[in-house]
Structures are given as structure tokens and as C-alpha cells.
Amino acid sequence: MRLTAKDKWILTIFSAAAGFVNGFLGGGGGVIVVALLLAVMKLHQKSAQATALLAVLPLSAVSAAVYIVKGSVQWAPALWTTLGVVAGGILGALLLDKLKGNVVKLIYALVLIAGGIKMLL
């Protein structure tokens, strides 16, 4: 597809916002990137979710580097969590091609809302 000048502006501004959110909150930029890929680049849901990872990888690397340089990383918890995340990530990548998605999305939305309420209390 060809991007119009307006598309490029939207992508630049919202991607900058996604980058800032991801760096400031240590995550969450991917959600904005998926929305951009769906709305502006008109990708299908699965393709948008997969492509978002390509966009989020370098910005997470940059954010992580800042946290590491500033000494904010506790390495033992990071190691154990990474172990779980990588194993789960492989399963998730395999499942993306097979799942219908709406039940997972519903559970995901409810967990996010519950997590937000828990963090506020």
C-alpha cells in the first residue's frame, strides 16, 4: 500500500507516543502500535499483532538499555521471569495461527482491568 502524507504524520506522532509510553511504563507500546497497524496500514489482526513485535523489539531494546545503565534492573527476578516469558512466547507464537482469538481477547481485557484496579488500590 502507498502511504499518504497524512498517514505518515499519524504514524510518526502516534509511534512517538507509543515509544514514550513503552519507555516510561516499561511496556504497553505494542498495544498502540497494533492499533496503528490496523487503522493506518490496514493490516489484518494477526499480521498487525505479529508486525507489532518487529516494531516494538528495537524500542524495547533502547528502553531496556536506559533502565540497565541507570541500575534499575534486578537481575535474579529478570532471569526467572525471562525463562517463563520465552517458554510462553514460543507457545503463544504457535497458538496465534490456530486460535480464534475472541475468548482470549475477552480474558485479556478483563485481566488488564482487574490489574489496573489492583494497582490503584
Place this chain on the structure above:
Amino acid sequence: MEIFLYILFGFISGVIGGMGMGGGTLLTPLLSFTRLPQRAVQAVNLVSFLPMCATALIFHARHGLVEKAHILWIVLPAVAFAAVGAWVAVGASDGVLRCIYALFLLGVGMWQLVRVLSADSEKKEAVRPR
């Protein structure tokens, strides 16, 4: 026990993250059930996300799901502002970070919920006999 929680929470968010649904968004509230302070949670989230993301990308690329055209329009501004965001975060208090993250979660959660429910009702509308 704490180690088990790290692995379990990592695994759950890894599954969601591997599907490209925002596992990092989920890992932060899950890790808030451990004793880690908010800034350390965010740092763990970022560090653990990198190898998962790289691994999941290989799978998705093999399945032809990754669309590389125009991706630099997203990557370049995002990377520049990710550094700024991280720089601001390491100087912010844990309470402020936690509060902002909670509001962010509520916003994203509600948005996802509305999307899922409206997609469901559209589907029902489409199959209803006329």
C-alpha cells in the same frame, strides 16, 4: 515461592506476548503481586520481553505474518521517544509510575473490552436471518 511466581507470571504473559497481544502490558500488573518495586517491575518487563520478542518474530516471519513495508515510519519515532520515556521513568517515583500504569491498564482494558464486545455483536448481527 517468589521464583515460581516469576516463572509463572512470565509464562502467562509470554503466551499473550507471543501472540502479539501485549504480554508486556500484562506482565507488569502480574509482577505487582511480587515484592519488586514498580521501577524494577518495569525493568524486568523490558529485559524479559527482548528474547521472547525475537523468538516469536522468527515464528511469525516463517508464517508470513510480518509486514515490513513502511515499518520505519513506526520504528524511528518510537525508538527516539522510547529513550526519552525511559529516561523520565528512571527519575520518577514508584508511586507515580504505579498510578499512571494503573490508569493506562484501565484505559487499554476498557478499549479491548469494547472492541471484543462490538465485534461479537457485529457477528451476531451478520448471522441473524433477515
